[in-house]
Amino acid sequence: MDKRNIQLDDDGQLRHFLTIEGLKRQMLVDILDAAESFTSVTEQTVKKVPLLRGKTIVNLFFESSTRTRTTFELAAKRLSADVLNINVNASATTKGETLLDTQRNLEAMQCDMFVVRHAVSGAAHFIARHAAPHVSVINAGDGRHAHPTQAMLDMFTIRRHKGDFYKLRVAIVGDILHSRVARSQIHALSTLGVEEIRVIGPKTLIPLEAHTLGVHVHHDLRSGLRDIDVIITLRLQHERMTGALLPSEHEYFQLYGLTEARLDLAKPDAIIMHPGPINRGVEIDSAVADGPRSVILNQVAHGTAVRMAIMAKAMQRLPSLPARELH
Amino acid sequence: MAAALRALLAGQGITDPLMVGIYTGGVWVAQRLHRLLGLENPLGTLDISFYRDDFTRVGMNPTVKPSLLPVNIEDRHVILVDDVLNTGRTIRAALNELFDYGRPASILLAALVDRGGRELPIQADVVGTRIDLAAGEHIKLHGPQPLRLSRVSGAR
Numbered sequence: 001m002d003k004r005n006i007q008l009d010d011d012g013q014l015r016h017f018l019t020i021e022g023l024k025r026q027m028l029v030d031i032l033d034a035a036e037s038f039t040s041v042t043e044q045t046v047k048k049v050p051l052l053r054g055k056t057i058v059n060l061f062f063e064s065s066t067r068t069r070t071t072f073e074l075a076a077k078r079l080s081a082d083v084l085n086i087n088v089n090a091s092a093t094t095k096g097e098t099l100l101d102t103q104r105n106l107e108a109m110q111c112d113m114f115v116v117r118h119a120v121s122g123a124a125h126f127i128a129r130h131a132a133p134h135v136s137v138i139n140a141g142d143g144r145h146a147h148p149t150q151a152m153l154d155m156f157t158i159r160r161h162k163g164d165f166y167k168l169r170v171a172i173v174g175d176i177l178h179s180r181v182a183r184s185q186i187h188a189l190s191t192l193g194v195e196e197i198r199v200i201g202p203k204t205l206i207p208l209e210a211h212t213l214g215v216h217v218h219h220d221l222r223s224g225l226r227d228i229d230v231i232i233t234l235r236l237q238h239e240r241m242t243g244a245l246l247p248s249e250h251e252y253f254q255l256y257g258l259t260e261a262r263l264d265l266a267k268p269d270a271i272i273m274h275p276g277p278i279n280r281g282v283e284i285d286s287a288v289a290d291g292p293r294s295v296i297l298n299q300v301a302h303g304t305a306v307r308m309a310i311m312a313k314a315m316q317r318l319p320s321l322p323a324r325e326l327h
Numbered sequence: 328m329a330a331a332l333r334a335l336l337a338g339q340g341i342t343d344p345l346m347v348g349i350y351t352g353g354v355w356v357a358q359r360l361h362r363l364l365g366l367e368n369p370l371g372t373l374d375i376s377f378y379r380d381d382f383t384r385v386g387m388n389p390t391v392k393p394s395l396l397p398v399n400i401e402d403r404h405v406i407l408v409d410d411v412l413n414t415g416r417t418i419r420a421a422l423n424e425l426f427d428y429g430r431p432a433s434i435l436l437a438a439l440v441d442r443g444g445r446e447l448p449i450q451a452d453v454v455g456t457r458i459d460l461a462a463g464e465h466i467k468l469h470g471p472q473p474l475r476l477s478r479v480s481g482a483r
Contacts, residue, residue, distance in 0.1 A: 013386065040393035041377070046427035049377035316386035
């Protein structure tokens with residue numbers, strides 16, 4: 001990344017949202033506060049506000065993701081923007097057009113924002129670096145690098161249930177090594193000042209340099225869950241089973257699956273989160289996933305409001321002319 | 328203002344209006360009027376930040392408060408209250424937001440101060456006071472306790 005944070009404009013306002021890294025605590029708090037306001041929009045008869053009326057937002061998904069794309073689309077529509085969903089599998093990129101050419105063409109159509117999902121780390125950053133001045137880029141997940149909007153909706157969910165971040169102990173359980181969600185969550189939790197972040201998983205799924213992120217590493221679920229306020233379980237990709245990183249799903253569940261018995265080690269009011277979609281009986285027992293301490297569906301519900309907040313903040317421009325007062 | 332509003336409501340045969348204040352000063356004024364008129368319906372509040380017509384120039388208000396309309400506004404008589412009526416754009420935004428909650432039977436507008444300078448064809452039904460300001464002068468309501476108006480020079 002450039003020394004200058006390309007996510008911010010010359011006045012320090014959010015222009016692109018590519019990663020949590022480099023964003024100050026107040027920026028994250030502002031996003032959470034704005035998301036809080038946007039939750040009220042869903043309570044209106046007309047569930048939308050005219051904030052981004054006349055703007056065109058492109059969902060540029062090079063990797064399939066129904067849930068994330070849907071919440072971005074819903075968020076954009078609730079802000080009154082026009083939304084284009086580009087089916088990349090059927091697009092010109094499969095005919096040989098470069099990513100940059102695709103971007104240039106969409107910009108020529110006067111699109112204002114790209115929401116980018118890509119299997120390659122850094123793809124959203126690449127598009128942002130080449131974006132026209134009037135265009136904002138939101139990272140909807142790139143390779144193993146970052147998934148910052150997911151991390152922010154997780155932070156929103158934690159704040160809703162726990163209030164202040166400072167005294168919290170948070171555990172992230174599972175495949176930390178391949179998880180862009182975990183990376184973004186760790187950066188967000190650190191920036192928001194939680195007391196302790198633990199990562200829990202087998203040695204094969206925790207990066208060697210994990211300690212450089214300021215987290216405590218546990219390979220034993222029981223010791224890792226002790227006195228924890230928030231447990232975030234990660235989705236286990238099936239390909240990790242065939243990649244010799246894990247012996248079997250069954251064994252993983254035996255060692256790292258979240259069961260009601262193991263929850264007893266955490267604080268009695270601990271909440272359980274999961275970015276979804278969940279593998280029942282692999283990362284988490286059904287009784288826990290559907291139990292009273294699970295806030296997994298709350299996370300989904302918060303996704304739209306948080307993405308509305310991020311889109312609105314990225315699209316806002318400081319005035320080039322003196323502001324006209326509203327009275 | 329309370330007396331004028333009471334007379335207006337009586338003249339129009341409105342018995343159970345819903346009063347809605349616009350953040351921030353409008354809510355302070357509405358709280359006072361709501362008490363003086365002894366209205367039964369709880370007070371509603373409106374933050375029009377998401378409805379501003381200059382969002383892409385001035386950005387988002389960092390402290391947006393959720394709007395709260397405690398009862399269904401469908402077919403209800405609404406009294407909209409703001410502190411200073413100037414260009415009319417705040418009221419335009421508030422009307423748009425209200426209609427996203429439903430279709431009221433009618434809307435009356437009450438403003439503590441009308442300082443002129445309208446850019447839209449919007450007028451108040453009840454006005455506390457009219458003030459002529461010099462160029463570059465603005466008016467500001469301080470509150471909530473006590474409510475106090477002051478003239479401010481220069482940019483706001």
